Amino acid sequence: MSHTVIHKGENCNFVPMLPPIRNVNTTPNNGQTVFFDKPVHIVAADAVVGKKEAEGPLGNCFRRSKEDIKMGEKSFERAEILMLDEAIRATFTKARPVVGDAQLLISGDLLNQMTTSSYVARNLNMPYLGVYSACSTYTESISLASTFISGGFFDTVACATVSHFATAERQFRYPLEYGCQRPPYAQWTVTAAGACVLSSKGNGPLVKSATLGKVMDFGQNDLSNMGAAMAPAAMSTLEALFKETGTDESDFDLIITGDLGKLGSDILRDLMREKGHELGKTYKDCGCLIYSVNQNCYQGGSGAGCSASVFNNFVLPRMLNGEYKRVAYLATGALMSTQSCYQGETIPCVSHGIIIEGE
Amino acid sequence: MSHTVIHKGENCNFVPMLPPIRNVNTTPNNGQTVFFDKPVHIVAADAVVGKKEAEGPLGNCFRRSKEDIKMGEKSFERAEILMLDEAIRATFTKARPVVGDAQLLISGDLLNQMTTSSYVARNLNMPYLGVYSACSTYTESISLASTFISGGFFDTVACATVSHFATAERQFRYPLEYGCQRPPYAQWTVTAAGACVLSSKGNGPLVKSATLGKVMDFGQNDLSNMGAAMAPAAMSTLEALFKETGTDESDFDLIITGDLGKLGSDILRDLMREKGHELGKTYKDCGCLIYSVNQNCYQGGSGAGCSASVFNNFVLPRMLNGEYKRVAYLATGALMSTQSCYQGETIPCVSHGIIIEGE
Numbered sequence: 001m002s003h004t005v006i007h008k009g010e011n012c013n014f015v016p017m018l019p020p021i022r023n024v025n026t027t028p029n030n031g032q033t034v035f036f037d038k039p040v041h042i043v044a045a046d047a048v049v050g051k052k053e054a055e056g057p058l059g060n061c062f063r064r065s066k067e068d069i070k071m072g073e074k075s076f077e078r079a080e081i082l083m084l085d086e087a088i089r090a091t092f093t094k095a096r097p098v099v100g101d102a103q104l105l106i107s108g109d110l111l112n113q114m115t116t117s118s119y120v121a122r123n124l125n126m127p128y129l130g131v132y133s134a135c136s137t138y139t140e141s142i143s144l145a146s147t148f149i150s151g152g153f154f155d156t157v158a159c160a161t162v163s164h165f166a167t168a169e170r171q172f173r174y175p176l177e178y179g180c181q182r183p184p185y186a187q188w189t190v191t192a193a194g195a196c197v198l199s200s201k202g203n204g205p206l207v208k209s210a211t212l213g214k215v216m217d218f219g220q221n222d223l224s225n226m227g228a229a230m231a232p233a234a235m236s237t238l239e240a241l242f243k244e245t246g247t248d249e250s251d252f253d254l255i256i257t258g259d260l261g262k263l264g265s266d267i268l269r270d271l272m273r274e275k276g277h278e279l280g281k282t283y284k285d286c287g288c289l290i291y292s293v294n295q296n297c298y299q300g301g302s303g304a305g306c307s308a309s310v311f312n313n314f315v316l317p318r319m320l321n322g323e324y325k326r327v328a329y330l331a332t333g334a335l336m337s338t339q340s341c342y343q344g345e346t347i348p349c350v351s352h353g354i355i356i357e358g359e
Numbered sequence: 360m361s362h363t364v365i366h367k368g369e370n371c372n373f374v375p376m377l378p379p380i381r382n383v384n385t386t387p388n389n390g391q392t393v394f395f396d397k398p399v400h401i402v403a404a405d406a407v408v409g410k411k412e413a414e415g416p417l418g419n420c421f422r423r424s425k426e427d428i429k430m431g432e433k434s435f436e437r438a439e440i441l442m443l444d445e446a447i448r449a450t451f452t453k454a455r456p457v458v459g460d461a462q463l464l465i466s467g468d469l470l471n472q473m474t475t476s477s478y479v480a481r482n483l484n485m486p487y488l489g490v491y492s493a494c495s496t497y498t499e500s501i502s503l504a505s506t507f508i509s510g511g512f513f514d515t516v517a518c519a520t521v522s523h524f525a526t527a528e529r530q531f532r533y534p535l536e537y538g539c540q541r542p543p544y545a546q547w548t549v550t551a552a553g554a555c556v557l558s559s560k561g562n563g564p565l566v567k568s569a570t571l572g573k574v575m576d577f578g579q580n581d582l583s584n585m586g587a588a589m590a591p592a593a594m595s596t597l598e599a600l601f602k603e604t605g606t607d608e609s610d611f612d613l614i615i616t617g618d619l620g621k622l623g624s625d626i627l628r629d630l631m632r633e634k635g636h637e638l639g640k641t642y643k644d645c646g647c648l649i650y651s652v653n654q655n656c657y658q659g660g661s662g663a664g665c666s667a668s669v670f671n672n673f674v675l676p677r678m679l680n681g682e683y684k685r686v687a688y689l690a691t692g693a694l695m696s697t698q699s700c701y702q703g704e705t706i707p708c709v710s711h712g713i714i715i716e717g718e
Contacts, residue, residue, distance in 0.1 A: 032508070034512040034513070078702075104571060112471040112697075113471070113699075118574055118695075118709075126573060127573055129492070129503070130491040131488070131490050133488070134472065154393070158390045217481050256655075310360070337471040
């Protein structure tokens with residue numbers, strides 16, 4: 001019998017150390033990427049999800065789920081508010097012993113005029129900035145929070161976002177009561193809220209850079225086919241991210257997009273292949289991860305809460321245990337409204353990407 | 360005859376030098392205000408307005424106005440896009456010889472999912488961040504742009520916002536075709552787009568600080584009475600601004616709110632008086648300035664484009680000629696949606712305030 005002593009934690013080091021990302025921008029910054037040289041830690045994160053999400057393949061990741069889609073409230077909109085409020089307060093509770101109270105909330109959601117975020121902020125007595133880039137809202141808010149922290153303006157900033165299947169269907173497509181059929185290329189809006197607290201203090205994975213997206217529109221105009229519309233925006237930002245941080249797919253343990261779904265992520269693979277990048281097994285999509293094929297969600301999940309909950313409760317724990325050392329997270333958003341589509345417009349999309357590294 | 364020589368420019372110095380604002384926050388920042396120690400110049404700004412605005416008391420300030428409310432487009436929404444696009448491009452043209460091209464656009468508007476901003480950004484081929492705080496969007500975007508610049512992340516950032524009477528009435532109240540009567544406490548959504556370019560280089564008035572607002576709700580629930588709903592948010596932010604920058608009303612040549620209108624600004628005066636601040640003649644409201652009483656706009660103007668156009672084309676020129684040395688600009692936003700009001704919610708509001716000083 002061998003007496004080799006395995007030191008606790010050694011097994012976590014199976015991911016080789018990666019060369020540092022570097023700023024290849026000239027001065028002045030003529031690219032899309034900002035670098036956070038002063039540390040920005042993700043010190044706490046949590047999510048609240050609905051029943052369908054809790055029953056999916058990531059069910060074990062989510063400790064907070066709601067059985068009832070109305071969550072005991074009188075409307076779906078009230079339920080969405082309740083869910084976001086709970087996610088934020090749970091995250092604050094985790095962060096408070098480590099870094100104290102957050103000094104600023106940056107949040108956004110899919111409802112008209114972002115009422116969910118505003119109604120939650122009303123009860124929090126802290127400065128609030130509303131941001132909107134549809135399902136890319138979470139990476140936009142993390143980018144801004146990191147700018148505030150790395151620039152020395154605030155020490156601790158909270159980010160949050162939410163989506164709810166029933167409110168999104170009513171607003172963007174048809175009220176559930178109509179019983180409309182969904183086309184096979186449709187995605188299912190995830191019922192989930194996610195929040196995180198970022199700080200210059202404490203510990204946790206580091207936000208290293210943010211690549212701010214350009215608005216892309218390849219002419220798609222079907223409100224049910226978001227994946228195809230958003231894939232070009234993800235391509236644009238991922239290409240800029242690679243170029244401006246001096247990396248390619250081999251420098252990441254995980255490249256994860258927000259909610260392109262099966263169809264959209266296949267398109268992204270093809271588009272990136274044309275650009276000379278074979279994403280392979282490094283690439284995953286939050287919309288593909290959250291539901292299994294037998295849950296009848298067709299192409300997978302969508303909605304601002306999709307990637308926020310998957311990033312918080314699937315990706316971050318795997319960064320903390322060392323499985324992922326460096327992750328590129330690109331949430332993707334479709335920026336149309338029902339009215340713009342009724343008026344014959346195509347769907348402009350955007351994707352903001354961040355690079356996160358283990359401590 | 361006296362031979363006294365008046366040196367050109369001496370007469371501009373009639374405003375006495377004011378003591379510098381100071382950061383009275385403790386470390387860590389436990390307030391709402393961030394200070395921009397590295398210079399952030401407003402190097403260019405411009406606005407495009409509608410016919411009614413061009414005919415108002417500030418008509419001479421606006422060099423770009425549109426005779427037709429549809430501006431030759433097939434819909435009001437297309438007209439709004441055209442107006443924002445023109446304001447941004449005009450501002451870029453002014454800024455380009457001084458500081459080169461802007462590296463980032465931060466924009467938002469009142470339409471559902473902020474489609475106007477997204478559709479304009481689609482044609483600009485630059486990184487785009489969408490922000491939303493209703494009619495406080497312009498000061499939110501200037502706050503964020505200043506953070507990026509003063510923090511050293513970008514050199515040159517553009518901010519923009521827009522509102523259009525006909526699109527806002529249709530979305531928030533009633534389509535114009537219904538011919539609904541407006542109550543006497545209503546305001547008139549301003550048809551205007553404003554944009555500015557901020558830079559670490561060049562010259563122009565300096566953004567010195569930003570006081571990020573908390574969401575306030577005093578229980579108002581009438582979609583036509585925005586002034587009364589927003590006044591408490593302006594009070595909250597103005598009080599924090601005074602406290603955290605070590606100033607009071609006597610330290611400013613102008614304190615200007617976004618669009619409280621006549622009723623809302625009277626309420627703000629009363630609320631501030633209760634807090635020990637007599638605003639007096641130093642205080643003006645953009646919504647009160649933009650229309651005359653015989654234009655039948657009742658309490659005055661509102662909409663994100665109101666304070667953006669008045670600030671760009673009325674306030675900034677008076678800073679450049681030395682009439683105003685230090686200005687506090689607090690745009691105010693009402694964060695409800697029609698749906699939230701139909702569901703019985705009251706109206707949460709926010710106001711983000713910035714301090715601008717002449718060079």
